[in-house]
Amino acid sequence: MEFMGYLRPDGRVGARNHVAIIPSVICANDVAQAIVGQVQGTVGYFHHQGCCQLSPDLDRVTETLIGLGCSPNVGAALVISLGCEGTDHERLVREIAATGKPVEIIRIQQLGGFSNAVSAGIKAAQKLAIAISGLQRQPVGVEHITMSIKCGASDTTSGMASNCVIGYVADKLVDLGATVVFGETTEFLGAEHILARRAVNQTVAGRIYEIVEAMENRAKAVGVDMRKGQPTPGNIEGGLSSIEEKSLGAIVKSGTRPIQGVLDYTQQITTQKGLWIKDTPGREPEILTGMACTGAQVMMFSTGRGAPQGFPTMPVIKICGNPITYQHMENDMDLNAGTIITGQRSIQEVGEDAFAQLLRVLSGEMTKNEAIGYHKSIDIHTLGPVI
Amino acid sequence: MNSIGLKVHDQDNVATVCCEGVTAGDEITVLDQAGNRQTLSAAAAIPYGHKIAVSPIAPGESIRKYGEVIGTASATIAPGDYVHVHNLDSTRGRGDLARQEEEA
Known part of the structure; x- marks a missing residue:
């Protein structure tokens, strides 16, 4: 392939x-x-x-x-x-x-x-x-793919439809010898025990608990309830009541394969294959930057409420799990996974469509945000103060 | 009006409402993974994608979805009740509770 x-x-x-x-x-x-x-x-x-x-x-x-x-x-x-x-x-x-x-x-x-x-x-x-x-494209094996994944502007359909589609594609890519990277450490809170069980060894499991604890401690240090920051007001309006509920739906997009290790925010993929975690926050500009920095050529992005923007150099494929949002924002959504919610199609059927679209996009087909240049807001995740 | 709710895991005590415009008194048919049906009467208006309780939940008891804990009940919840931030407390990232403990 x-x-x-x-x-x-x-x-x-x-x-x-x-x-x-x-x-x-x-x-x-x-x-x-x-x-x-x-x-x-x-x-x-x-x-x-x-x-x-x-x-x-x-x-x-x-x-x-x-x-x-x-x-x-x-x-x-x-x-x-x-x-x-x-x-x-x-x-x-x-x-x-x-x-x-x-x-x-x-x-x-x-x-x-x-x-x-x-x-x-x-x-x-x-x-x-x-x-x-003048550089020409050449046929290359799918093992050269590094796909990053993310969910944003999530609602309760994300965990039941669009994240499942991405999980299907992630498993397929890992089985084909490619690389998949997921992040959003904040959205591991309440689901870290499930991820740790999928770690290839105890060291990696320990590292997963460490990055989650560090992220939670940074949030707790402010002295308020994390709700409104995470889950966001939009997530809450979409039916997500707690970070635990959001996380449990969010990790579905990582599929089911073993987790090979944890990459730091600035770390690049060189020879790593299989499924990896990148330690990033959930906010889009910072995680998209981290994923492009890692060397991902493409991102699959799941949304329920309709997150429209992409990234300047990394095509971002928007997969919408909410059938109502898809109809409403079709010009910004690349694939409708809402057909899973309405019972018209299976996760596997939509997953195969998503995989075919992934190969087309990698080969040059523009995503909707790319075609209209909706990808200019980026930022770098820093940890200390501006002084 | 007969509307559908989906229960993702056998151990869950909430289901996700998968239809628009549910109002108090509407009948909700909750389906589980095995296709079993449970009929509930919605106690309040429940928006699309939000949660309905499928069994009684006492204050302080865990609320479960995907077979996992998504928070604890902050009030008495009866089957058919709307479950969201008004009666579900998150247990994570609670800097407010940590600060209260420090001050006490």
Whole structure:
């Protein structure tokens, strides 16, 4: 079984061939945006971090941006540095270049400000865009797939329909020798014992309990009931009464196969196969960034109330479990799993449709959010204060 | 009006209402995985996808869905009652309780 992908110099396989415009700090976003608005084939990572943070967070931001640049869906990268930021932009360029793909950097302060930087950036991005534009897709085995999974704007149909469809696809991919990564550590609360039972060994089981405890302690330290933060007001309106109920429905999307290990937020998939956990929060901009950073070429995203947005370099396939929402938001939903709730189709039937759509999207078919560019809000998950 | 509820696991004491517009007094037919039927009268309006109690639950007792604990009852719950945040307490991420304990 194959899909059509872009072979990268480091051996990874991409599902897209973007020029990534990477601001090394929030203050470079406007320059990056002007370049993205002008040069075909470019997309921007408009995040809000990179300065006045403590060193573990600055390292985390640098490493996340490295992962985003190394993503196999990125064919070339242009780093936009201000010049006085806290991230290590030289390391950023060096580590992305180590993958063998072309990388350039421009420095706003050195060039004399916005206008000069935009001009230099457009010239650099234009060259990169032309350089990678002739690359052709090749047939590659499905074992090269790294699929990330997530549920958002969930309601009670998520755990009974759309998450089951993703679980079906996840199991199928693992059995075919591919890689699947799921996260949302917050949404393990109340379900961690089930995940720990699926861990390949006691060390991994222990690590699952550890990341859940750390996430719960961070929430508890604020001194309030977590409800409204998680589950969200929308989840509650959708019928989810507690984080436990949300979690038990959420983990269904990870399927049933053994859990091989836990990846840190900035950690990239290199040779890992099978099912993995990535330690992330549940909020979309931060988890989508973490998953793209890990090297996932694609995400399957389950929703009940209708979460519409995607990610700049990683196509996001929206699978809607609520038949009413699907009818209402069809222009933003890629697949209707609501037919499971209405009893018209089985999980397996919709799962096979989802798998076929996954291969088409990996081979170049646009998702609904991709086609309309509904994917610009991203962010990086940091742990410490902004100072 | 006869409406459908789904009970996901044998040990569950709540079911998910899978139809729109349920109001107080409506009959709900709850199906379990084996296809067994239980008929309940809805005690209140229950929105689509929300939960109905299928057995009596005492205050402090666990509320179960998927065969797992999703919280504890904060009030007396009778079969047919609407179960949501007004009578179900989460036991996780309760920084408010931790703070109360610290202050006591």
